[in-house]
Amino acid sequence: MAFIPLAYNVRNLAARRTSTSLTALGIAAVAWVFIFTLALAGGFEAALRTTGSAKNAIVIRNGASSELMSIVSREAADAVAAQPEVARAADGAPLEASELVVIWNLERKSGNTTNVIVRGVTPRSLALRENARLLAGRMFRPGVEEIVVGKMLSERFKHCGLNERIQLAGRVWTVVGILDADGSAYDSEIWGDVELFMPIFDRPVFQNVTLRLDDPSHFEALKKRIEADPRFSLQVRREDEFYAAQSGMMATLLRTLGLFVTLIMALGAVFGALNTMYASVSSRTKEIGTLLALGFSRGAVMLSILIESTILCVFGGLIGCLLALPVRSFTTGTMSFASFSELAFRFQVTPGMLLGGVLFAACMGLVGGFFPARRAARMPITEAVRQA
Amino acid sequence: MTAGGEGKQALILLRDVHKSYYRDKIEIPVLTGVSMTVGAGEFLALMGPSGSGKSTILNLIAGIDTPTRGAIDVAGSSLGTLKPAQLSAWRARNVGFIFQLYNLIPVLTAFQNVELPLLLTKLNGSERKKRVRLALELVGLQDRDHHYPHQLSGGQEQRVAIARAIVGDPTLLVADEPTGDLDAKNAAEVLTLLQRLNREMGKTIVMVTHDPHAAERADAVLHLDKGVLKEQEAARA
Known part of the structure; x- marks a missing residue:
């Protein structure tokens, strides 16, 4: 399959600066919340994980x-x-x-x-x-x-x-x-x-x-x-494993609540991407019809629009990552279920979380771009090429 | 009905072609039993009032539309037997399109617009570059390769579109009102260019036009009215 050049997608996004920027900002906000959530749960986990040492053992009541x-x-x-x-x-x-x-x-x-x-x-x-x-x-x-x-x-x-x-x-x-x-x-x-x-x-x-x-x-x-x-009646545990296990329930709760909020926001952002891409496809009916007439396959057209939507959302995701970097300096405290006391910790932003944020944004791009891409690929060529 | 140029090998063959559209389940016939032959290397003009079916014939010949009934053979392929993907590949190899409104991609430069059909071939980057430059030179726009469509005049845009149509060296050029959006001077230049492509490069051209002056440049003119070729109607009578 011959591919439509990437420059076509990038320049189309650049040509529609306002809608591209607004959609990218929406995606950036979601990516930020996504990374924030992971950084919160990750920080909590890390605080307890680093509490123990693999060289130590802890003895407690059975x-x-x-x-x-x-x-x-x-x-x-x-x-x-x-x-x-x-x-x-x-x-x-x-x-x-x-x-x-x-x-x-x-x-x-x-x-x-x-x-x-x-x-x-x-x-x-x-x-x-x-x-x-x-x-x-x-x-x-x-x-x-x-x-x-x-x-x-x-x-x-x-x-x-x-x-x-x-x-x-x-x-x-x-x-x-x-x-x-x-x-x-x-x-x-x-x-x-x-x-x-x-x-x-x-x-x-x-x-x-x-x-x-x-x-x-x-x-x-x-x-x-x-x-x-x-x-x-005693039990012996490796100290690092003992403290890591303490974080499980709270970290899961933090992550679940955070991801729930993220998903709600993502739904809105996907509609934003969907709207932008529908508008973009609609305004390019003649161009898309021309590409189809020239011999580009419907699959190539669909892929091109999906790539464009993904580029848009990955761009938003990268902005979200940049905005999430200062989160590393945040400190917060939460109740640890294991000790019923406050555990203060620093947010932890890892490269994996940033990559996760970008991949999450890319997924939003794929979901938001799917229906506009399908519409583009199904255009009747004879009508599309004659659009004003 | 042979368009003209008897003795030439047939490149396009339409046999009893019918085309109808449906609106709210009501059949609207556009072509009713059109048969025609166009020889290789001919320059044919299709004329007729709006709605007579001339653009429909052009779309059918170019493989971007399918008939309701009848057979269409172009450049040795029976278009009705090709699957959509095969038809796309066939168009890429055999047809160059020239549209009334040029249909250039606004975010791509003249060079990139002309290069588009070559992306569907196996040519490498340097070969593509050579072919694009040659096509732009042929239309007299070699110095405008980095210009975007909005930086060109209407006549120049149409010449870029012609360069795009010929860059892949297709057998057939289809032109739908290629001078419809141009002033007289630019229209004349574009028609001269089409004539050169026909005479010097042997391209078969099928052009739809309302303009009798444009039609005069063609080797043969066929007239359509209400979905029927007038010449065919006269022959039947």
Whole structure:
């Protein structure tokens, strides 16, 4: 099949600047919402995915699907720490941290309140989180009413700035450090001394034991032994998989709601493209008839109009991508179903999302161009060539 | 009915061709039993009042319309036996179109307009370029190849259309009122060009026209009235 030159389509679009621009802007808006939605869900997922490390394992109560639902006794925590698969620090001490997790209601800078995670940690906790470091200030001192707060939490909540004081569980705590955990969930947490937190928050047990494996391949051996131990009812999970699983339900919800909005908008945009292409085909009846008379097949004409519609929508999609790039700097927070607390995260725009936006726009072009293309291909040549 | 030029090999043969259109299920006959032969290398003018069926004959010969009844053989092909895709390919090989309103693609340059029929051939880019330049030279517009149709006069547009019609070296040129939208000077130039194509390049031309001066340039003139060839009617009488 001989093809109608692409220049014909591109120049036709350029010749109809106003309708082309308006349609492209409509498509751009849809592509923007599409990418925004994926960036929102992707950011949420990434925050939890990067929270865990493949080198670490997390031990929680058997049957618990989150840290909040878990309890680990001090006796069990000691037993876990003594396992041979647990890596050792230079001083020979096991690289593990028995931690406490509670949720606490704090006031946002915007005025409303929400739950945040308050984590009781040990001096080893920071070393176990490879992506976490102190951005400002210092680590809290054991036994002292000092805390460090995650970077995003510090930005979003009242009294959480460095050296500020905040009331938790009836005590006043000084923020002595700001934690930067590379966009992970720890950026939305408050950390303090677990041994001090336990009596203050009235929690006699830990929620988890996080440990560094001496070799990630030893995970199965550790899991088998701990889960088979009749003294405790514990489960062992790879830390990265555990946190990634936490994001599932919320990410799916965000994605579903976002895509629903996108589809509604896409419907409108497809009608816009349809209208533009119908008008374009209608005003080019004589040209299309001439191409058919010259010997171009009806298939070639249909393909040409479909390509034109797709070019138009891909152009819109590319505009949408450009407009979506600044979304990367957006930060938001949402309730995590796993912890019933706010998880702040940065939108994540990936090349795959941008490509998805362009492909989605191309699909809108194909759908919007189909009927006008079919009309063009079915034109009676004798009538078309005589149009004024 | 032979248009003229007896002794020449027949390029176009119409046998008892009927064509009717339907409006609200009412049959409107346009051609009723037209038979004619056009020899290869002839320049035939079809004349007649509006609605007499002359453009319909032209469309049938060019393979862009199909008869209700009857047979049409052009350039060795029986058009009634060709499927739509085959008919498209046949037109691309055998027919050059010249329209009253030129029918150039406004967003393409003169060069690109002339090149269009060659895109349906297997010629490569440089061969196409050579053929397009030659066609534009033949119509005297070699220096206007990068001009868009709106940058050309009506006469120049029609000459570009003629270049497009001949660039693929078709057997047959069909011209539907080629001077209908031109002033006398440009009309005369276009007719001279058609005559040259007929005489010097041996192109068979079938031209529909209202203009007796234009018809005078042809080798033969056939008159249609109410779907019947007058010459055929006279012969029957």
